[in-house]
Amino acid sequence: QSVLTQPPSASGTPGQRVSISCSGSSSNIGIYTVHWYQQVPGTAPQLLIYNNNQRPSGVPDRFSGSKSGTSASLAISGLQSEDEADYYCAGWDDSLNGVVFGGGTKLTVL
Amino acid sequence: EVQLVQSGAEVKKPGESLKISCKGSGYSFTTHWIGWVRQMPGKGLEWMGIIYPDDSDTKYSPSFQGQVTISADKSITTAYLQWSSLKASDTAIYYCARHGSSSWPAPYDYWGQGTLVTVSS
Numbered sequence: 001q002s003v004l005t006q007p008p009s010a011s012g013t014p015g016q017r018v019s020i021s022c023s024g025s026s027s028n029i030g031i032y033t034v035h036w037y038q039q040v041p042g043t044a045p046q047l048l049i050y051n052n053n054q055r056p057s058g059v060p061d062r063f064s065g066s067k068s069g070t071s072a073s074l075a076i077s078g079l080q081s082e083d084e085a086d087y088y089c090a091g092w093d094d095s096l097n098g099v100v101f102g103g104g105t106k107l108t109v110l
Numbered sequence: 111e112v113q114l115v116q117s118g119a120e121v122k123k124p125g126e127s128l129k130i131s132c133k134g135s136g137y138s139f140t141t142h143w144i145g146w147v148r149q150m151p152g153k154g155l156e157w158m159g160i161i162y163p164d165d166s167d168t169k170y171s172p173s174f175q176g177q178v179t180i181s182a183d184k185s186i187t188t189a190y191l192q193w194s195s196l197k198a199s200d201t202a203i204y205y206c207a208r209h210g211s212s213s214w215p216a217p218y219d220y221w222g223q224g225t226l227v228t229v230s231s
Binding site: 002032033035037039044045046047050051056086088090091092096097098099100101102103104 | 157159217219
């Protein structure tokens with residue numbers, strides 16, 4: 001059972017917009033920023049969004065993040081086949097005094 | 111160019127000890143926390159703990175406290191994850207990752223390629 005809660009799966013067709021939610025609590029998302037990682041099967045995770053809504057250099061602006069209260073969301077617009085991957089939200093938790101990850105969401109591009 | 115290069119895959123028997131490594135290059139190794147993350151077969155990411163290489167200050171996840179030891183040798187810019195007695199349930203890919211230098215808590219901005227550890231009799 002992960003501290004941050006994500007839907008196990010999401011799907012969309014090419015060109016569509018999809019959104020992935022991440023629910024936490026007052027000891028993590030409620031007080032700290034949220035980061036998102038993309039993991040293509042067979043490869044290491046990569047930072048996709050940091051500090052709720054910032055994109056590292058090289059990440060397309062089709063990817064965006066937001067946070068409200070104890071929840072966060074990752075949105076992908078103009079869905080492409082190469083977006084098929086697992087997506088994880090993460091942040092710091094005061095109670096655990098460490099990093100917490102969501103359980104991951106497997107995105108399928110139909 | 112920032113790089114984290116991990117040691118190669120390992121196959122061990124239950125009860126054996128193991129130490130895997132993560133060598134950082136292309137940045138100031140001593141001023142960035144390094145974390146270890148476990149990914150069991152077909153499962154998600156689990157945070158194990160972090161180390162600050164400059165003074166070896168370490169924090170562990172309660173789930174891994176006492177089960178593994180995280181260390182670092184700043185003279186050779188390398189972090190380590192070790193087990194004294196492996197179990198079959200330790201079979202997983204282990205990633206090291208660097209905390210960035212933006213405001214704390216910073217995200218993992220660079221990741222190693224992962225080390226597959228297989229524990230089987």
